[in-house]
């Protein structure tokens with residue numbers, strides 16, 4: 356049997372295989388962030404399709420952190436019941452599910468327009484900033500607001516545990532709130548939340564401590580960490596690598612390695628296009644390989660994984676313990692089960708990113724290639 360089908364342990368959680376569905380916002384919640392029937396069906400399909408650990412899409416710990424319509428929320432106890440339907444659907448198939456706790460920071464600016472609040476971020480970049488992703492209004496958070504956000508993440512984790520999730524993961528990548536704090540370009544604060552790497556990482560550290568207070572030591576707490584920004588003057592890998600070591604030393608039970616704040620064009624994002632050959636896959640593998648000796652916890656590698664043999668080699672060589680996929684499982688939710696049954700064909704995903712475009716248009720993130728081939732309608 357392939358190593359990819361061997362179990363792996365994170366804290367006290369036993370995951371039945373090495374395949375993770377990397378967090379994927381599906382755009383299928385109701386307008387108030389409650390779970391819908393179509394989301395329950397989606398998670399059921401993914402768990403039945405073989406993926407060992409499913410990480411939800413980014414779920415808001417506070418409504419002001421929301422970046423897109425129809426994102427799930429976990430900011431009230433009233434959301435627990437619907438979220439529990441997701442955990443039940445996944446557990447029924449013997450698989451595991453983690454919630455991804457999220458706040459968009461400055462990136463929540465565009466969605467918040469006209470809603471009566473303004474988005475909060477580590478700092479404001481000034482009128483002359485060319486930063487391409489901060490499209491709406493946003494402002495620097497004050498100390499009281501930072502303290503209140505730390506509480507929000509702790510409460511989100513508590514609700515996740517109550518809803519039956521097996522783990523929580525902080526979204527610390529891709530230029531959202533944690534990643535904004537970590538980035539020396541975006542975080543221009545001169546107080547104890549900005550400046551040195553330790554200060555820029557402090558928000559992550561304080562959120563981690565609050566989560567532990569809420570869920571205890573035996574509950575798996577993960578982070579998806581952006582270890583390098585994709586534009587000049589952003590976070591450099593040497594600092595990202597150090598941040599990975601510090602988060603593991605702090606007590607995070609597993610790190611998923613990805614990129615930090617985005618640059619312009621798909622090439623400068625976590626969802627690169629044009630992955631045609633095996634050499635173009637696994638574009639963050641070298642980061643994982645360099646971080647691995649510094650940390651004593653399992654790593655997950657995300658980004659462009661398409662070929663079974665390559666994933667097997669990555670895990671066998673010890674670059675990562677788990678492999679994390681998003682777009683291939685939108686295209687083929689049954690992919691892992693097919694591989695288990697011996698059909699080792701490469702993922703059919705062509706990385707066209709139409710699923711992401713659907714999401715931005717307020718639709719569900721489905722595969723438009725399937726729609727074209729008449730196999731499945733995109734809503």
Ligand SMILES: Cc1cc2nc3c(=O)[nH]c(=O)nc-3n(C[C@H](O)[C@H](O)[C@H](O)COP(=O)(O)O)c2cc1C
Nearest residue numbers: 377378379380412413625626658659680681682720
């Ligand atoms: C439709 C869509 C939604 C996504 N939503 C999230 C998200 O909510 N949180 C997150 O950390 N990454 C999100 N991602 C990024 C993926 O988790 C992953 O890091 C990236 O797509 C690269 O992996 P892939 O080549 O397997 O797609 C999303 C990707 C897609 C395609």
